[in-house]
Amino acid sequence: xxxxxxxxxxxxxxxxxxxxxxxxxYSVRAAKEKLDEKAAPLVGLVAVFIxxxxxxxxxxxxxxxxxxxxxxxxAVLVGPHAAALALTVxxxxxxxxxxxxxLTALGLNVFNMAIVGVWGGYGAFLLVRKVLRSTRSAVLxxxxxxxxxxxxxxxxxxxxxxxxxxxxxxxxxxxxxxxFSTHIVIGIGEAVITTLTVGxxxxxxxxxxxxxxKAKA
Amino acid sequence: xxxxxxxxxGLTVAVVLAGFLSFYASSSPDGxxxxxIDLGFIDTAKESAVADSALADYGVxxxxxxxxxxxxxxxxxxxATGAIMMIIMRLIGRKKN
Numbered sequence: 616x617x618x619x620x621x622x623x624x625x626x627x628x629x630x631x632x633x634x635x636x637x638x639x640x641y642s643v644r645a646a647k648e649k650l651d652e653k654a655a656p657l658v659g660l661v662a663v664f665i666x667x668x669x670x671x672x673x674x675x676x677x678x679x680x681x682x683x684x685x686x687x688x689x690a691v692l693v694g695p696h697a698a699a700l701a702l703t704v705x706x707x708x709x710x711x712x713x714x715x716x717x718l719t720a721l722g723l724n725v726f727n728m729a730i731v732g733v734w735g736g737y738g739a740f741l742l743v744r745k746v747l748r749s750t751r752s753a754v755l756x757x758x759x760x761x762x763x764x765x766x767x768x769x770x771x772x773x774x775x776x777x778x779x780x781x782x783x784x785x786x787x788x789x790x791x792x793x794x795f796s797t798h799i800v801i802g803i804g805e806a807v808i809t810t811l812t813v814g815x816x817x818x819x820x821x822x823x824x825x826x827x828x829k830a831k832a
Numbered sequence: 833x834x835x836x837x838x839x840x841x842g843l844t845v846a847v848v849l850a851g852f853l854s855f856y857a858s859s860s861p862d863g864x865x866x867x868x869i870d871l872g873f874i875d876t877a878k879e880s881a882v883a884d885s886a887l888a889d890y891g892v893x894x895x896x897x898x899x900x901x902x903x904x905x906x907x908x909x910x911x912a913t914g915a916i917m918m919i920i921m922r923l924i925g926r927k928k929n
Binding site: 616617618619620621622643646647650652654655656658659660662663664666667668670671672673674675678679680681682697700701704705707708709710711712713714715716717718770773781782783784785789790793794797798801819820823 | 833835847853859861864870873880881889908910912913916921924925
């Protein structure tokens with residue numbers, strides 16, 4: 616769901632960029648406070664894994680593909696603050712080196728995926744984990760549900776941007792309906808990849824998983 | 833599992849995904865592109881200013897073999913992402929002390 620240049624007008628892109636910068640500023644401060652030095656290599660690995668995972672488009676319906684977003688995967692593994700930074704690094708590299716996602720649209724993409732996807736998805740994760748009494752399986756179920764939600768959530772953020780500054784002439788409600796229904800299906804793939812990955816790391820190195828903190832082993 | 837082994841396996845998975853499996857990725861339009869095509873606002877997209885860069889669209893300019901081209905681009909992306917992320921984490925860690 617990388618937005619190319621031109622879909623959304625410059626004022627809306629600039630406003631999204633400003634919001635994204637504010638969100639990233641908060642994320643940096645929180646990361647400084649919450650992360651110890653041991654966490655740095657995992658943040659690096661998570662960023663690299665998301666970059667690689669986003670290259671693998673999987674078919675979802677006739678003529679449509681989806682790929683990993685990675686927002687909840689990152690948030691559960693390293694915390695939402697570092698996850699927002701990791702997604703931003705991935706999006707910046709994709710836009711600058713690979714022409715994937717526009718340059719003027721970078722703020723839109725960071726806002727939708729690194730801020731809304733990560734922090735919104737993490738909120739959903741915390742909610743599910745709490746309801747399920749913070750056990751290890753609650754972390755897995757929470758990851759699955761939050762990952763599933765995060766994709767249509769980011770698609771909804773795009774629809775809002777389109778409603779405000781879309782260059783096309785289509786009704787915002789039509790765009791929202793199409794974006795939401797398509798991305799619900801992609802969300803299933805997101806939930807599968809996220810749950811398998813979090814599960815594998817919980818099995819081998821539960822001590823590294825941020826989402827396990829304050830949860831019962 | 834020891835740190836070294838854990839990170840080695842993790843990095844290997846990323847390199848295999850970006851360097852080898854990426855060739856087999858679906859080339860159908862993604863969710864947003866598909867919606868833009870179906871509804872008809874795909875024409876409002878403008879080419880990125882870096883659309884002609886050496887790695888644009890996940891291929892290395894001048895490398896004819898497609899498998900090699902996308903694989904190399906993927907591995908270069910993995911290296912760039914990892915390096916920049918680690919530099920940022922180091923800067924964040926340093927300011928704390």
